[in-house]
Amino acid sequence: MARSDVQLMLDVKAGDDASFDFLLVKYRSPLVNFLYRMVRDTATAEDLAQEVFLRVYRARKQYTPSAKFTTWLFRIATNVALNSVRDNRYQKMEVSLDAPVSSEEASAPRELPAREMRIDEHLLERDRVAFIQRAIASLPEKQRAAVLLHKYEEMDYAEIAKILDCTEAALKSLLFRAYENLRLQLAPLVTQPAPQRAGERRPS
């Protein structure tokens, strides 16, 4: 019989490192994806995911199954992601127009990390996915985390509220504000139907 995540973590606590390996294999992909959508950089997302697994391992002796394992795991992941985003925010906002440009960069227009995108930038954006990614990245961190946990991890409101340390009512309001922001950011695409891929089921 397959062991639950909580049981696996209790086994890790008891000194069974093989159980940690099960958790690693099971959650590496959701974690890397969540962190990638939070920080918009693959290498950083992987570094942060490693950090999350390491924190889980270090905290094994203090682990108590008071909540779902995913709640605990994504709470750690959200904290790691929010810290990373906050640490890098000012660094990324500081782009010097006088800085020397490499030959590769010279051929492409420089992308300024503006929080608000202009409509002409919207229209020029070739890659639809990159456009959606940018819209998600433009959300305030907590709204972004709420949307990602809700949409991609398909967690219920109670679990997301625990992860983000807020009430369910506050979470509903947070999600509403996030969708309002996304509605404005994605306005040029909202009216355009996406090309339907074969065998793809449209989300409800």
Next chain:
Amino acid sequence: MKCEDVSNNLIAYLDMRMDSVERREVEEHLANCAACRARAEEFRGVSNLLGEMPAIEPSFGFDARVRQRVAAEPHRTWFQWLIPQPRLALAAVLLIALTVWVERLPQTTTGTLAPNIATASSEQDFNAIKDLGVLENYDVVTKMDALSELVPANEQPTQKPEPSQTESND
């Protein structure tokens, strides 16, 4: 249901995460409110766009790097294997030590407090001997009450010579 209530529950409605009663209330409101209906459609469009985001896969060496970092973490020593819960072991040792100390407490108390009691009683004896001359003086003793009414109690020793002066005058 008001527009504000519908707004806060719109995503739950679109996700089908509402019970049938709430759902019917939202639907009734949407049927009569064009603004909320338009917003609901746009939110549905946003949700569909978010669904277009492809998932990425961790790189080939991801697991190996995590395992390597985990392996580099300090592990338990042989001593820690003998005592899996060091805090519990420490608490147990402290409890035993406290019990032993409490068991021995009455004997220790007699031993340590006895000198103090002896010191106190010897001080009392010394004070009594010191004032013995005064107490043996019959006149002083007989006039003690009258004197204590005249002067403060802490100045009594300075008044000691007075009775003798009175006596000599007599």
